[in-house]
Amino acid sequence: MEKRKLENLGIETSLLGFGCMRFPTTPEGDIDEPEAERMLDRAIGEGVNYIDTAYPYHQGSSEIVVGKVLKKYPRDSFYLATKLPLWKVEGQEDVRRIFEEQLAKLQTNYIDFYLMHAVNKERWDKMKELGCIPILEKLKEEGKIKYLGFSFHDSYEVFEEVLNYRDWDFCQIQFNYIDTEEQAGLKGYKLAEKKGVPLVIMEPVKGGRLAAFSGDIAEKFQKLDESASLASFALRWVGSFPNVKVILSGMSSMEQVEDNLKTFRNFKPLTEEENEVIQDVVRTMRERIQNGCTGCKYCMPCPAGVDIPGCFSAWNQYHIYQNYNLVRQEWENTIGEKHQPKNCVKCGKCEEACPQKLSIRNDLEKVQADLDRREFC
Numbered sequence: 001m002e003k004r005k006l007e008n009l010g011i012e013t014s015l016l017g018f019g020c021m022r023f024p025t026t027p028e029g030d031i032d033e034p035e036a037e038r039m040l041d042r043a044i045g046e047g048v049n050y051i052d053t054a055y056p057y058h059q060g061s062s063e064i065v066v067g068k069v070l071k072k073y074p075r076d077s078f079y080l081a082t083k084l085p086l087w088k089v090e091g092q093e094d095v096r097r098i099f100e101e102q103l104a105k106l107q108t109n110y111i112d113f114y115l116m117h118a119v120n121k122e123r124w125d126k127m128k129e130l131g132c133i134p135i136l137e138k139l140k141e142e143g144k145i146k147y148l149g150f151s152f153h154d155s156y157e158v159f160e161e162v163l164n165y166r167d168w169d170f171c172q173i174q175f176n177y178i179d180t181e182e183q184a185g186l187k188g189y190k191l192a193e194k195k196g197v198p199l200v201i202m203e204p205v206k207g208g209r210l211a212a213f214s215g216d217i218a219e220k221f222q223k224l225d226e227s228a229s230l231a232s233f234a235l236r237w238v239g240s241f242p243n244v245k246v247i248l249s250g251m252s253s254m255e256q257v258e259d260n261l262k263t264f265r266n267f268k269p270l271t272e273e274e275n276e277v278i279q280d281v282v283r284t285m286r287e288r289i290q291n292g293c294t295g296c297k298y299c300m301p302c303p304a305g306v307d308i309p310g311c312f313s314a315w316n317q318y319h320i321y322q323n324y325n326l327v328r329q330e331w332e333n334t335i336g337e338k339h340q341p342k343n344c345v346k347c348g349k350c351e352e353a354c355p356q357k358l359s360i361r362n363d364l365e366k367v368q369a370d371l372d373r374r375e376f377c
Helices: 033-045 062-070 092-106 121-130 133-141 156-163 185-195 206-211 215-224 230-239 254-265 272-287 308-321 328-335 349-353 360-373
Strands: 003-006 011-014 016-019 050-052 079-084 111-119 145-152 171-174 199-202 244-250
Touching: 003 244, 011 016, 011 244, 016 033, 016 254, 033 062, 033 254, 050 244, 062 079, 062 092, 079 092, 092 111, 092 133, 111 121, 111 133, 121 156, 133 145, 145 156, 145 199, 156 185, 171 185, 185 199, 206 230, 215 230, 215 272, 230 244, 230 254, 230 272, 272 308, 308 328, 308 360, 349 360
Parallel strands: 016 050, 016 244, 050 079, 079 111, 111 145, 145 171, 171 199, 199 244
Antiparallel strands: 003 011
């Protein structure tokens, strides 16, 4: 199993981290505990020593299941990561109360890697205003937290502000070969590397999207190595960056566990040829983007109730990956019929507000037609 040294912490972690937000479930929606345990046991048996969970995963039951499974292992044989749900914090007292609740669920006396969960500008400002960060630092002084960090979902500018605020032990960002300019992105990677802050990576396969390509793109990878999975190329791209110390994979089947173990058991950074193919794939995917909506929401609210940025996001993702199943949930349920483009009354208010000067009304017609027709299934 590939290991990485976190020089600032004096420890070594497995490059593959087990993300516990997508455990297999029963028909009733509960975690399939025997199978989840079997998967964790298999990964740990092969040298995976970084286990990542969080307060909200599986409606709060992920921490409980993880605690049960890990109880049979020596506490110093693995690194346990979980996160403070910032959206539940209304005062300083909530930080310690929630933390103690997590310790009980996880059946442990301390957390190795504790993160402020899903930091964005609003949550960051709130945590500073409430004076919650010193509470976390106090928990670290008490030995209940070994290493303090944050996971991040906002712009690079906000990332820079947060990263420079204090000396963090580590941080967690979204990073993959298609999102190098999204959120913290490649600039964020370079800043963390410069400051000596080790990185834990989430969404390396972009929620499975980089393993669900149309046939023409899949063929490009198969020509490189027909025995390698599409996901393995995405994971190896991330692992080729030296300041990446842990790559989280939210595994939901034993098949995924085995494929990841194969990738990280004899880990190889990408070759120059493989990198060139990935850059070609990125160019192809970006050429499929239908319009330049940035999701700024200046067009909202729509008088007719249309979720304009949501519709454009689904439309672009549908064409990029040429796979309707990847947007089915968003299109049919999150957006739903009440907020689809067919409700547009063509008032033009959105186009007046759009900084990108998009032809929103015409594009909305195309969205509805494309996603109703479903050429790509």
